[in-house]
Amino acid sequence: MPGTRRPVGVTGANTVTISFAGFNRAWAAWIADRLERRGVEVVQQRWDPPVSIPLEESLRDLTLARGRVLVILSDWYFQLGPRSHDEWNRALRSEVAPNPDRFAAVCVTTSALPGATSALGAADLTNVGAEEAERRLLVRLGLPTDPLPDGTPAGPRFPSDTPQVWGGVPRRNIRFTGREQLLTDAYRALQESGPGAGVVTLHGMSGVGKTQLAAEYVYRFGSEYDVVWWVQADRRALYRQKLAELAPELGLSTGPEYGERLRAVRDSLRRGDPHSHWLLILDGADEPDQIWDLVPTGPGHVLITSRNPEWSEHNSNLVEVPVYRRDESVAFIRRRAPRLTPAEADQLAEALEDLPLLLDQTAGWLNDSDLSVEEYIELLEGGIDQDVVKVSADFPLAFQTAWSILLNKLRDTVPESVDLLRLCSFFAPGSIPVRLLKEMPPGDLPEQVSGLMSDPLLWNRAINQLRQYSVVRLESHESVVDAASAGESIYMHRMVHQIVGHDMSEENRQEFIDVVRRALAAADPGRPTDTRLWPAYAEITPHLKWADVLKSTDPAVQTLVLNCLRYMYLSGEYRAGIKLGERALAAWRELFGEDHPRIWELSYHYANLLRSVGDYAATEAIERAAVEHLRAKRGTHELEHLRAATGLAADLRGLGRYDEALEISSWVLAGYQELLGEQDSRTLNAQNNLATTLRLLGRYAEALELNGLTLDARRQLLRQRHAWTLYSEINYATDLRLLGRYNEAFSLQNQSAQVHRRVLGPDNPQTLRAEHNLALCHYRNGERTRAAELFTRVLERCERALGESDPLTMMFAASQSFFAREHGDIDQARAISEKVVQGFADMLGEEHPYVAGTRGNHALILRSVGERQQAYHLMEEALAGMERAVGEHHPWTLGCAINASAIRNLIGDVESAVALTDSVVTRAIEALGRTHPLTLSARIAHAADLRGVRDRQRAEKVETEALDDLVATLGAQHVHTVSARSRNRPYWDFEPQMI
Structure with missing residues (x-):
């Protein structure tokens, strides 16, 4: 009866051994905590019986455990092996039924279990809250159910309760296999790290299952955290945006700009306020140099998946993820393809080199096929495609042939799914915004995919077929139908991405790539100067290379390239912009010739990026060539010529040739005033540039007057928070400071720096300039402590964002x-x-x-x-x-x-x-x-x-x-x-x- 104590076990009267599958570790931890609070000694024993040992023998070994054995019943407990229900029933009847005092159980699943589990008399813990689950546990073990004294410290979270903040985590893989030691190693590395140093990187080759391992870690250990947040980290801009989306979930009071939200999130995580137990997962962070400076510090933990072991240079513990052990491969294959025998599974694992992604894709469709394992292995050995070559050094050769077989299967079942894959191969691997395709008018799509995009049922069928064979996964984490219908984005592994790209006719290639180019061009927000649209550009820019946009003759696609270059310049993505600019110049010169108008327009944006990293000699050569060509072709009073001359003046300022810069800046301003009037944004830009030249010449009062006029005009014509308005505030405050008007300079710059952080983000070069000028204002006013802190912080952030050799740094x-x-x-x-x-x-x-x-x-x-x-x-x-x-x-x-x-x-x-x-x-x-x-x-x-x-x-x-x-x-x-x-x-x- 409840409240009556009975002996807990035959040996070790007050001891319980918990037997659990690793999948249910969270339940084991919670149960152990509930029992230990009531004076019970608990031993946790993970259940993972070797396939080579009869099940009866493994169960018999459990009777050797101390005290009573409490079994946590779940699908996973019986799938390990795997073994049939008949095997389990025989073993339970022979080993458990005769020893009712040695065994007890709790059930944490609603799935059907072997019938003989009734001998365990399991207490059902599903679909109840923590208090009722604890009561049922205690009753089953004959322990008193009296409430514990008030003030008892909190223990592990009840496993059915999710953390308070939860986002982006993929669905749990119910076929996850093995990896117990890796999970334990990662857990220990995080738990034993000091404050602010809890970073572990799961690294290994493509297709080895790093993402699946990270997801399983979350589900196993997530109950220990208040916040679990999963972000794709393969691209810096997208990572910044996704991390910033955590701000409202943490209840942080910020504006809508993601730069402000990112700063607030990082500060909140660092302080551990409002949550100190947080887990951040950075998936696919293959380029540490791009994001290491954005990895949060604080009392929480960071788990990274990456192909790159260089994370060890950035204060991360490395846990290498190898291919499956053979026993893990066999167990996984048999769960994925139950019709295969252990011997057949072993043969298949040998042929596929134990690579998890390949095992997953192959076993999935092989289970539905009449093909024998021997016949399949013959195909792998060259019978289907003798000319296959490796597409990447870290891809096993078998992958190419295995993919060809799988592709044939997809063609036979849902041919539209193959066309969808081909379209996706012209986006960057990883997260693919397929919604851009669905948003296109049906007439702009190839005939073979237009029906797919417009028919939700056909779309769902194609997506689900690809998911079934683990070709893609949905980025949305709602129900399958809703996620597929929403079509926001899908995730394609880079191994799949590359092989799809190889398996395509030239006619299809050209047709599909044109579609993706038009989709990207249609997604161009059109205003790279608007900071509110930067997240959209951050999403678009990684796909430009894969869509080979530089070979397009479509004016809309070319405009997209120019707008992306402008965005990269304004947002501080200089290095990536320079690479794109270099490739664009080479491609467009070949496409259009040296003197095409697009070349001069492109040169202007490319020179801006080069100038930002201090390569003034190179930019002077580019801009001078443009100025001379345009002057000869169009005359001096022409907008393209004036723009090129503007760049040349900036180059001369960079080279220290200020008098020459002044002469050019003066007549450029006059030209814009004559052509466009006093209030056009280009005229104001020219006015700003002239003021900069005057400042460099030491003519501070004149610079102040001109910058004051520019600031007033920009405040009237543009938003108060527009980047150019804020830029003018820096210039005006700088002039005030250089004139010795320190209090006025501080007043303006202090307020402007706060707005910069909210609008542009803390690491934008313009924000860093604003904070640097604020530090100088503090210094000139004698506020040395505040100046010291700000000088140090700004320099550190600039070094991380731009590098030590950048002019701003x-x-x-x-x-x-x-x-x-x-x-x-x-x-x-x-x-x-x-x-x-x-x-x-x-x-x-x-x-x-x-x-x-x-x-x-x-x-x-x-x-x-x-x-x-x-x-x-x-x-x-x-x-x-x-x-x-x-x-x-x-x-x-x-x-x-x-x-x-x-x-x-x-x-x-x-x-x-x-x-x-x-x-x-x-x-x-x-x-x-x-x-x-x-x-x-x-x-x-x-x-x-x-x-x-x-x-x-x-x-x-x-x-x-x-x-x-x-x-x-x-x-x-x-x-x-x-x-x-x-x-x-x-x-x-x-x-x-x-x-």
């Missing part, structure tokens, strides 16, 4: 270095500075002003570590180089001169120092005005130099006037004012600017 590194020189680690400052100087020299050449400026910064580091002579020579070299590059009145030259005078003082050349600062003060007043921060620094430095030559009376006058102006300009308590009052000699930091 080196710009941020320069700031990190000069900040660390004064307020951090001087050794770190020196190491970073050396890399920056060399990086700019390699990229831009020895005569570039950025090389002179960063050498001047490095000289200050040498001064700080006591290497005075080296600092002096390097500073003098920097000063001379800067004067040659930009002239003696440029603020950069004046700043270098302030620093040079300080070092001259250090080595005893005081007369030269005072003469230099005297000249700098005169030039600074002329160029920047009497109260500009750089002029004030020069005046304070000059006072110090006057004291050095013992001209105290004049020094006092110069210093007093400068301090009065500092107070009036920046305030009495500003960090610069306080420093000057304390007679700390000022210095100047060179900041590389964006071009």
